[in-house]
Amino acid sequence: MSPLPPGTIGQGLPRLDGVAKVTGAARYGDDHRVPGAAHAALALSTIARGSIVAIDQAAARAVPGVLEIFTHRNVGKRVKPGRPLLSGGYTNSRVQPLGSPQIHFAGQIVALVVAETAEAAREAADRLVLTYDEKAPTAGFDSPGAEARPAKSMLAKTRLKVGDADEAFAAAPHKVDARYETPAQHHNPMELFQVICAWDSDDLTVWESTQHVIGTQRGIAKQLGLSPKRVRVIAPFVGGAFGARNMPPSTPLVAFAARALGRPVRLVVTRQQGFTLMTFRAETRHRVRLAADRQGRFVALRHDSWELTSRTDNFVLAGSENTARLYACPNIRTEVQVVEADRQTPGFMRAPPEVPYFFAMESAVDELAHAIGLDPVELRRRNDTLVDSVSRKPFSSRALMPCFDAAAEAFGWRERAAHPRAMRRGEWLVGFGCAAAAYPAQVAAADCRATLFPDDRVLIEIGTHEIGTGAYTILAQTAADRLALPIDRIEVRLGDSRLPAAPLTAGSVSTASNCNAVALACDRLAGKRAAAAGAPRTGPLVAEATFKPRGAFPFSQFLIRRGIPMFAGAVRDKHAFFSSGAHFVEAHVHVDTGEVRVPRMVGAFAAGTIVNARTARSQLMGGQIWGLSAALHEATELDRRTARYVNRDLAGYHMPVHADIGRIETILLPQRDERVNPLGIKGVGELGNTGVNAAVANAVFHATGIRCRTLPIRVEHLLQAPA
Numbered sequence: 001m002s003p004l005p006p007g008t009i010g011q012g013l014p015r016l017d018g019v020a021k022v023t024g025a026a027r028y029g030d031d032h033r034v035p036g037a038a039h040a041a042l043a044l045s046t047i048a049r050g051s052i053v054a055i056d057q058a059a060a061r062a063v064p065g066v067l068e069i070f071t072h073r074n075v076g077k078r079v080k081p082g083r084p085l086l087s088g089g090y091t092n093s094r095v096q097p098l099g100s101p102q103i104h105f106a107g108q109i110v111a112l113v114v115a116e117t118a119e120a121a122r123e124a125a126d127r128l129v130l131t132y133d134e135k136a137p138t139a140g141f142d143s144p145g146a147e148a149r150p151a152k153s154m155l156a157k158t159r160l161k162v163g164d165a166d167e168a169f170a171a172a173p174h175k176v177d178a179r180y181e182t183p184a185q186h187h188n189p190m191e192l193f194q195v196i197c198a199w200d201s202d203d204l205t206v207w208e209s210t211q212h213v214i215g216t217q218r219g220i221a222k223q224l225g226l227s228p229k230r231v232r233v234i235a236p237f238v239g240g241a242f243g244a245r246n247m248p249p250s251t252p253l254v255a256f257a258a259r260a261l262g263r264p265v266r267l268v269v270t271r272q273q274g275f276t277l278m279t280f281r282a283e284t285r286h287r288v289r290l291a292a293d294r295q296g297r298f299v300a301l302r303h304d305s306w307e308l309t310s311r312t313d314n315f316v317l318a319g320s321e322n323t324a325r326l327y328a329c330p331n332i333r334t335e336v337q338v339v340e341a342d343r344q345t346p347g348f349m350r351a352p353p354e355v356p357y358f359f360a361m362e363s364a365v366d367e368l369a370h371a372i373g374l375d376p377v378e379l380r381r382r383n384d385t386l387v388d389s390v391s392r393k394p395f396s397s398r399a400l401m402p403c404f405d406a407a408a409e410a411f412g413w414r415e416r417a418a419h420p421r422a423m424r425r426g427e428w429l430v431g432f433g434c435a436a437a438a439y440p441a442q443v444a445a446a447d448c449r450a451t452l453f454p455d456d457r458v459l460i461e462i463g464t465h466e467i468g469t470g471a472y473t474i475l476a477q478t479a480a481d482r483l484a485l486p487i488d489r490i491e492v493r494l495g496d497s498r499l500p501a502a503p504l505t506a507g508s509v510s511t512a513s514n515c516n517a518v519a520l521a522c523d524r525l526a527g528k529r530a531a532a533a534g535a536p537r538t539g540p541l542v543a544e545a546t547f548k549p550r551g552a553f554p555f556s557q558f559l560i561r562r563g564i565p566m567f568a569g570a571v572r573d574k575h576a577f578f579s580s581g582a583h584f585v586e587a588h589v590h591v592d593t594g595e596v597r598v599p600r601m602v603g604a605f606a607a608g609t610i611v612n613a614r615t616a617r618s619q620l621m622g623g624q625i626w627g628l629s630a631a632l633h634e635a636t637e638l639d640r641r642t643a644r645y646v647n648r649d650l651a652g653y654h655m656p657v658h659a660d661i662g663r664i665e666t667i668l669l670p671q672r673d674e675r676v677n678p679l680g681i682k683g684v685g686e687l688g689n690t691g692v693n694a695a696v697a698n699a700v701f702h703a704t705g706i707r708c709r710t711l712p713i714r715v716e717h718l719l720q721a722p723a
């Protein structure tokens, strides 16, 4: 840890809320108790496509303690459909469950049962007998009825064209042309999806663990036809979010039920139901054509991709926006297609575009290095650039190769044999692999209020979220630093829609956006403190400030206050803003069984100012582990006949446990970047998760000579090829 004075920016201060979290004093959503609350449970559709013909409620209503059963018949249009995030709204889908008898995917909400106890509600929900008019569903890629169409997106460019990639590819001496595939995955934050809604005449209070209190407030208000002022959303601690915790479609229904019944209603969604309540990372396919000249300089990149999506909403990631910007290349062409199926709408899951798209791109770079006979680090060095190949704008700062060099050194990359299948330890083939990490350094407007009390205590108020990342700690550190006060004088209040507006906690924007807002408010407060120096202080001094990022949409702070996640993108002003990193992985593959073990991973990252070295390292390390998980463990299995997920729990949905994780080293490279925002913060929430899956696959190739282009890598992939 760095030897900085306690409370200053950069110091690796332990979490201020650490003790509260490990003792249970920290109150998560469902820890809140509302006297007299009734309990809700969901019933979900068993079919993926069709409509409800009848719901026999007799057996359900016979369960003692059942208060009411809400279906499309008694809800209907009284809860208005939401507008999805990608269209400037607050929800995941424009389809509101219980709005009509239509079924769009398996696991859609078909009833909300409210009872005196959670057990009775669940029992009754299970006893509902639904009759459907069922149509054959389209489950996924290659299913009957699946058709690709060009993708359109308000947020990302689904087509890029620089130079002539096809001509350059045809003429190049070295090339790869390969197809890659990534599976469906689900976030599964440890804290289950839950909500408690309580009305006090016309005022609604909602305790829901969300990564967006204002968005949830606005979403409920809109769908129930209320003034947002009447709705308050509270979430002081959130047990993991990862993109899954925008407003669930059940939340307005629970608020509706609470109003109808005249009492508070609580809903805790089961782990199994959580798989279709919210969004997921959809499966993707890629074709990458990458070519180099005789010096190993890229001359052509074509990245074509296909994303699985729902029929109801236009969700698309278009991660080729970022793969196209990774290296110097004069000829680039990307095109994204979507394939609609009868599935829930996909959504954001940690480094949403980069996890699948970098797998394809960084595998292809490794394949090209092998084809040329060049070291994969050396190939990247020859194609490093300080200018974004798409926009032609310079990067505000870029330390991709310093990350590769630092990680390679720590890893011992020079011990790597040049050829695959050349390293062996007993019955295990040993391989070393690497891949690049990168993430757009976005930022958003944020408001903050800072109050200095006469006893020198300071209260920082900002409506952001603690999703497990250390928000309380870094915001307090920023205030202590700017006000030159001991950290224990600072109190931080967040997770409440009544607080000054902060953006949706997503896209790795929170630290940059919120710490800059805190710094501005504290600087203003310090000015007031200086002006009042000497005079006897009786009341508190209050300073409010709004951080407006340079290059952002001019009125973005007004949109943030209305819960619209308006982020200033990675290419703005005169620069392109990205964080970067490098992953190195040692893979062992058993010669007889094909079992893969990863005893060692090293990552090095450059992400501008690191506010807290300890929490930043934890975030990046979490990303490294999740990337390993994406490469070797995680996949949501689909029954292709019924379009239903098969492994809807943490027994069947594989994740790494401690025994799967060996030594992990996480190196933070110092980086100053005054252009990205005043504090120079780029964010680390998603960076560590990008590119790891490719590094693992590249290490497995180096161990075995077998190229795994489909994730997750399984023993059957490694046993099919001749030994």
Ligand code: MOS
Binding pocket: 211, 241, 242, 243, 244, 348, 349, 350, 351, 352, 505, 506, 507, 508
């Ligand atoms: Mo994150 S996937 O941007 O919530």
